[in-house]
Amino acid sequence: MSDYEGHVRDGDEERVFEWELGLPSADDLTPLSQPLISPELASAFNISPERCRSMIDVNRASHNTLSSLRIQTEPFSSNNFKSLPSFTRDPLVVQGDDELDPENSTEEGLGSRKVRRIESTEEADSALRTENSSYDHSARTLKRPRLVWTPQLHKRFVDVVAHLGIKNVVPKTIMQLMNVDGLTRENVASHLQKYRLYLKRMQDLSNNDAPSSSDLLFASTPVPPSLQESSGHGHGNGHMPLPMPAPPVMHMPIVGVAHGHGNVGVAAYNGFESHPYSMFRDQQQDWSINKFGAIVSYPHVTPNDN
DNA sequence: CACATAATAT
DNA sequence: AATATTATGT
Numbered sequence: 001m002s003d004y005e006g007h008v009r010d011g012d013e014e015r016v017f018e019w020e021l022g023l024p025s026a027d028d029l030t031p032l033s034q035p036l037i038s039p040e041l042a043s044a045f046n047i048s049p050e051r052c053r054s055m056i057d058v059n060r061a062s063h064n065t066l067s068s069l070r071i072q073t074e075p076f077s078s079n080n081f082k083s084l085p086s087f088t089r090d091p092l093v094v095q096g097d098d099e100l101d102p103e104n105s106t107e108e109g110l111g112s113r114k115v116r117r118i119e120s121t122e123e124a125d126s127a128l129r130t131e132n133s134s135y136d137h138s139a140r141t142l143k144r145p146r147l148v149w150t151p152q153l154h155k156r157f158v159d160v161v162a163h164l165g166i167k168n169v170v171p172k173t174i175m176q177l178m179n180v181d182g183l184t185r186e187n188v189a190s191h192l193q194k195y196r197l198y199l200k201r202m203q204d205l206s207n208n209d210a211p212s213s214s215d216l217l218f219a220s221t222p223v224p225p226s227l228q229e230s231s232g233h234g235h236g237n238g239h240m241p242l243p244m245p246a247p248p249v250m251h252m253p254i255v256g257v258a259h260g261h262g263n264v265g266v267a268a269y270n271g272f273e274s275h276p277y278s279m280f281r282d283q284q285q286d287w288s289i290n291k292f293g294a295i296v297s298y299p300h301v302t303p304n305d306n
Numbered sequence: 307c308a309c310a311t312a313a314t315a316t
Numbered sequence: 317a318a319t320a321t322t323a324t325g326t
Contacts, residue, residue, distance in 0.1 A: 146319055170309065190319060193311070214317070
């Protein structure tokens with residue numbers, strides 16, 4: 001399905017590139033710190049001075065523009081979407097909106113925000129460098145599309161949670177072990193919260209009953225024994241001896257990598273292919289431990305592409 | 307600050 | 317309905 005799309009996209013990329021070449025260089029632009037309209041002129045025409053924009057504002061605006069463009073042109077791109085120059089970093093699933101809101105929160109929102117005054121030239125330099133070098137900060141700034149927890153994703157989640165023990169897991173660790181590109185701690189935290197509610201509901205719902213239709217996702221991936229509360233107490237996670245020593249965290253490149261595929265899967269729960277560990281592509285084998293204590297290789301993955 | 311949980315927003 | 321975000325407390 002993707003060859004055709006791929007070519008089209010390459011063309012787009014080239015055009016974007018050409019377009020970029022035509023842009024004025026940094027030197028040609030009026031510095032952010034300078035108003036476009038001289039004070040005299042402004043007062044003459046009763047123009048109220050605009051607030052100063054920082055690099056942050058500029059970058060944010062660019063991101064909004066780019067992502068809205070991207071959403072218009074290719075709502076359902078797939079993983080062959082390699083990378084627009086710098087800001088493209090959202091492997092996640094698009095589900096809709098992107099509102100560009102230059103000014104809804106002007107004075108107030110930003111007034112309270114840290115507006116950094118730049119004192120020394122050295123500081124100015126470093127500020128520019130860090131703010132300008134795209135994705136470190138764009139990764140945080142860019143509004144990510146909402147994540148869709150496909151059964152595949154959820155399975156990774158459950159596997160990880162199962163091995164750490166539901167009592168001990170914390171979002172950050174889960175996020176790391178899942179090794180899913182673009183997955184955030186917040187994503188995981190939110191999901192974990194819901195999952196815990198599900199488990200609770202399951203256990204005091206006299207254990208087994210038809211899972212609510214809303215629990216389809218959770219029901220699609222059976223709760224591993226290590227997570228089941230054995231009728232009330234015991235609650236030691238006593239089991240799951242964690243045969244493997246906590247593996248050296250350094251082996252996992254995790255999220256930040258520039259993989260730069262803005263891959264977007266079709267949202268929706270198209271299928272419930274419940275193939276366990278069915279990803280056998282030899283990639284960067286990032287490991288994890290399955291519920292039996294065996295080491296299982298978790299390829300670095302992007303939501304929905306597995 | 308990272309986390310848990312509940313409440314609320316989108 | 318599913319996720320995100322926010323508020324509050326640890």
